[in-house]
Amino acid sequence: MSRDYGQYCGLARALDVVGDRWNLLIVRQLLLGPARYRELRDGLAGIATNLLAGRLRDLETAGVLERRLADDGNSVTYALTPWGTQLREPIYALVRWSTPLMIPGPQGDQFRTEWLRLALPALFADRAPAGRSVTVGVAVGGEMVQLQTNESGIDVGPPDGRTLDAVLHTEAPVALGLAAGALSLDDVIALVEIDGDPSALRMIFDAPTASPERSPRGQLL
Amino acid sequence: MSRDYGQYCGLARALDVVGDRWNLLIVRQLLLGPARYRELRDGLAGIATNLLAGRLRDLETAGVLERRLADDGNSVTYALTPWGTQLREPIYALVRWSTPLMIPGPQGDQFRTEWLRLALPALFADRAPAGRSVTVGVAVGGEMVQLQTNESGIDVGPPDGRTLDAVLHTEAPVALGLAAGALSLDDVIALVEIDGDPSALRMIFDAPTASPERSPRGQLL
DNA sequence: CCGCATCCTCATGGATACTG
């Protein structure tokens, strides 16, 4: 690889830069925030160390990412450039396209909760209910991810202690192919329905104009 | 390549299917319409014949494309499945991301006018002026591509003989990094400004609320 | 001719050991 396609076409030139194996996954990791070499290696199980080092050099040369001095002053941190950050949209689009591939579940593949911080906004961006604030938790394998709606979409991060309106239920739309499928059902530690109605969550995400009752005490199990 | 990443992540699974070299370029060609083996080969200069055959098999197995019997009944035509067609969005997003890479011009790379039928909608979709009908021509290397606004965006195709409102000018926004940069300026056969004002075209695309005068007789040179 | 399959060579990726 790494050989150019030699075509004056936007797609071909984009792939000249990020089309090599591992490259987009490296960008994925950095979209979650700047990272050290070791953190990248952990999030990219199976990558050879020489490959990772080479790819980081390539992507730096291309202007997708940059090396920064970490806080301690002598170690290096990798971070996306503004242009590199703009890969968020193509990556989100690929994540949306991949949903049929996610339905069957992990089937032995590695899973990291942090990836939900990419997948869930990709699936639900622009689908947040207008004018209402909703906080939803996704509980997977003992770890909790919290979705908080805002004006422009959905923030995803660790739980901040506020009361949840709901925890994602397996019968909910696509996210659950993701969240519940991520691990076996037994691993999903909390399956809470909003006021006992599994369709309520779907309403929250799919019908922004509708106004279902907010659960006043939606709690984690 | 072709080895799975082994990650339960939408991006990784998407790349398991379309991440191999050439795959997205094959999809690009098929987004322009169903094609024969030979046509694909022509649009993918440099691909080895066995590779193309192998990739087509892979993508068929994955459900991205399908073989169809051509009109003559005994030759084969390749066409995207509905799911494969949905790769349009990720590809458009990558095309938009690539604009900085297109600005320097072709620099010896191959260019095919048909690629504009992908690039221009990618760049201008959802930017068509609301409520007005605009027909613009892009003239490159003796070939004319016509953009016709409609309700949902922009149609791109061969000229249909109707009067053009304008022909894309080199100083216009991104499209001209593309259209004029695609070949040397000498090859661009028509550079027409709307009523002599090079900024008018930019207004058409960038300011849908504005209402510049339509050129009553915008013509090709 | 078109639509591939085979064969060969070389660049690239993968795994692991090693080093500043």
Add this chain to the structure above:
DNA sequence: CAGTATCCATGAGGATGCGG
């Protein structure tokens, strides 16, 4: 810890062959 060096396996590129 953050890479580099090394070696082997695999995939890409190119030429050619072959059946329909």
